[in-house]
Amino acid sequence: MKKNERKVQDERENIIEGRNPVIEALKSGRTIEKLYVSKGDVEGSIKMIISMAKERGIVVNEVDRRRLDDMSITRAHQGVIAIVSEYRYFEVEDILEEANKKGEDPFIIILDEIEDPHNLGSIIRSANIFGAHGVIIPKRRSALVTATVAKASAGAIEYTRVAKVTNINQTIRELKEKGVWVAALDMDGEICYSKDLRGPLALVIGSEGKGVSKLVKENCDFIIKIPMYGQINSLNASVAAGIIMYEVKKQRGIKGE
Template identity: 65%
Template sequence: MAIIEGRNPVIEAIKNDREIDKIMVANSAKEGSIKKIIGMAKEKNIIIQYVDRNKLDEISTSHSHQGVMAQVSEHKYHELDDLIASVKEKGEDPFFIILDEITDPHNLGTIIRTADAVGAHGVIIPKRRSVHITPTVVKASAGAIEYVPVCKVTNIVNTIKKLKEEGLWIAAADMDGEVFYKQNLTGALGLVIGSEGFGISRLVKENCDFTVKMPMIGNVTSLNASVAGGILLYEIFKQRSGLK
């Protein structure tokens, strides 16, 4: 079993019919959205356990449980082939986010949250040297993890090659690239975002079709991975939507 922490993540888990063993609510937290959670849980016959807030503090790994936790089934990772087939059935241009060794759970959760906002079809992470879905990731995603498929793959380079065979163009977020808003980011696309400290690995970069960068004039020459990802993802959303 796994733990989901925080009000929005628990609400989205209930709405999405996630298999929930029980919901633990702090005795002192019965206002606002906690009432909503209790009501939703009762409607779906989910066990509610009232506990001392200190107990939640002891269990919490995100340190931001907001007085509620849900004990749920382990998160299900999706198969890339299934996602590709699903996008084809919808008749949409595929849009995937590929993360190269992102290790900060807050960055992964925030990227998943942004992926949901811009309509990405999935987030791809490597099995090794990467953070996986943890309670902190779920909390940082604010419940978006219930809607954005996450694929865990053995080899990012091989995955990029497979996506290219499926007709996707692969863009790498890298400071050696062309300014992002001057690039055509429409159509079937995969965006690679590199790790917080080292960026995109050489082999991964060599297998991308082109690179995009964000112009910066400040003294700090890099951005947090989730911040950089958010800027690029919204440019892709803008171009795919035909917005001015």
């Protein structure tokens, strides 16, 4: 496959690969148009996937594993690929409504040009685990919800609201008008443990190379950082996001343990 053809395929938003992502898609009721499994591979979780699909009346196509290899975007399909309806993005209001429905202060993750789909998927996974009500991404210069993102999220994309907006700065201003405090994660900020991160909050995570843009930082209420104690002074975007989300959850009080 030519490089430009692979790029177009990478941007498709109607493929889910891997056992856990497909299981979560089936559980969530996502529309699955076709399901492909590796011929002869009907043990363990694949057997469960086939059973769940048949319960929903989804036709299961057993194909040669080489065909799955050709179809695969992630190169880690684990013997199963689902062709699904394209991901339906939410509105920012839907994220706020989710918080209101749960009787909780809004906790929102804003991503400033995260272009690596693996990072986006990992951040969505952490957002789900730490109780964020949704993730906001820009329409341009950002990874979209594709097969790679779904795989990296381990199925969390089926339960986490992702909104796609035209202008991040405008969205930040609108959130502030609704009483949401907005904090950027940047090395120039105050140590996160020293700041009160309770109450309505949106966290801005910057891109892998450039961090949070200057204009976005200027629109935020305050800037926080994760203290570094080793020789390396930076963290992967998804790792940093997970750490700061845990800090927010810890300050709000972790329940269920």
